[in-house]
Amino acid sequence: MYAPWLQSDYLPQPGHAPESFGYHLLQTAKSEAKVAIIGMHPAWADQVRDCLYGHFWDHGDLQVADLGNLRKPSVDFAIPLLKELYVSGILPVLIGASPLLAEAQYLAFAEVNREVGICSIDSKLRLSYEAAAEGDRRFLDRAVHRTNSPAFHLAHLGDQRHLSDPRLDLLFLSRHFERYPLGKSRSDLRDLEPAIRDVDLTVLNINAVLAAEAPSQSEIAPSGFSLQEAGQLAYYAGNSDRLASFGIYGAQPIGQNQPDRLTAAAYAQLIWYFLHGVSRRHADFPTTATGLVEYVVDSKVNDRFVFWRSPRSDRWWVQVPIDKATGEVRNRLVSCSYADYVAASSAGELPERLFHAFSRY
Template sequence: MYTPWLKPVDKPSPSLPAHSLGKKLRPRSRRIAVAIIGLDDTIAEKTRHHLYGSSWGFGKLSVRDLGNIRKTTPDFIIPLLRELHSAEITPILIGGDQQLFRAQFLAFGELTRQVSVLTVDRQVRLSADGEEQQVLDPAVHRKDKKQFHLTHLGAQQHLVDPAIWDLFASRNFEAVRLGQAKADLSHVEPLIRDADLMGLDIASINHAEAPARPGYHPSGFGLQEATQLAYYAGNSDKLSSFGLYGFQPDTDREAETELTAAAYAQLIWYFLQGYSRRYGDFPVSTKGLLEYVVDLDGFDRLTFWRSSRSNRWWVQIPAGRYKGEERHRLLPCTYNDYLTASNEQNLPDRLVTAFQRYG
């Protein structure tokens, strides 16, 4: 079905142990939940070597490796991603060139009216005026009305043009810098849960744990922290596309290349683990959500919702502000956000910014 876009890859080694991921892939399954796709032959092959040998811990999750893309241009990749989205298949994209992240988010531009893009990177690959053709420019500097909402995690302030932060403020975009995110990763979980798609650049991870990438920037998320972000992404019922970028193999430094491939594999493993443990919360269904109403100055009433299945929280966009699809009606938040609103009569800054997107 996907052969016009994809070429098959070698089957996992028959010598893999029975409990390995490579042994549990389901090549003949009609129902596919998650599809592994290589956007770079070399990177995907090295990643699969480490991924296939890892243990299977995902229950009955149907995962299939569809192979590698035949042509690595955004215009070629976008139709495939649209087809997968229509079939409700979540792709895991194993890429190198950060420019291919464009294909990942532009594929959504024609499918849904509101799209939330989340990127994890050490820098913000965006120009303030849209004239430098940075990776995120097509998402932000659009001339039509189909604007993307952008959330950025892990930026290092010394690598970002200060004008970018002004642009974020003017568009009500969200950004959590590296130090803020590392202080408490649980605070970024609602941001990831609000995203339709996520792209993670390996440069967001500290150099020692993923060295095969361009530049000499030592700091970043620890790999363990990054896998927690990948788990959050997999565990979100709303997120339906996950991509890895930034890996630059170097045959002269084989150990660094293999270490980075292993990091890619570990990120994918934790995404799959999160996916296998999805709760079926909103936007899949509002069944089982418990309502909590708060009287707050400036609002007739503010409604929070808690899932009895996952204990996760959402806040409802106030009436009169919200215009859009049902799945964007509730904004992911935390229990502490609810406590701040109910006990302190104060709306957290992030929710104020989020409401302004609809005001």
């Protein structure tokens, strides 16, 4: 079915134990898969597989298949493949190197006319203040500066202020996007969970991780998330019922040397924790409020706010005021936290993040 786009030439190490990740991948029929691992950069993806296949399996009955590597590592070639996966309800996990290939994750959603929310975890904002020429394009440019089907929402985590154009603050404010610089992101990772839960795809650049823990990076910086923290963010992404695409990029491998092996192990660990989150999903993404508990809060700026809580996961959402509710129904319940509910119920005002979420309508 996916043969026109993929090649399967990876030779796994022999003798995988029944408890191993690789054994489960090799035993899963590709036609039954709900999650598909795809290499966007073949040689690098195979190094990551060498690490990933040896991990223990702890993902229950999650159906994961390795579909192989992209035959041509280009954005335009990848778009129809990813579109086919999205339409089929299969979640792709993409192992990449160049961050520009992450454009395909978004553009494939645009092909199916979806209002798309993007989460980027990166050490810098790979976005131009204004639309850039082809040769100067950054991977978020085609999502944000498109005149047709621009991104509905962007949440950016972990950028370092000295590496990002300060003019982008104005762009984020004007579009009501979310931005959590590295210091704010690390202060309490739990504050990032609602932002990650409110998007359709996540792009994780390995440059967001400390260079000491993933040294084969395309751009080295002394600061960043620890690999453990990045693994927690990957778990949040996987655990979101809404999320339909996940990719890791940013490696600059040289060969089978120690830095490359360590970085490949970091990729494998992040993928493992992402899939761990997928295997523990709660199936409570609220396209409607059915099955949720309603909490009505009086407001100083609106007649009332309506919050919803899922008994299955204890996760929270707030409803966009009905007079502003345009666009897709699935976007009308905005992910939030119990702390957001407490803040609104005690002061009658919305936290800043939710104010910006409502302003997107």
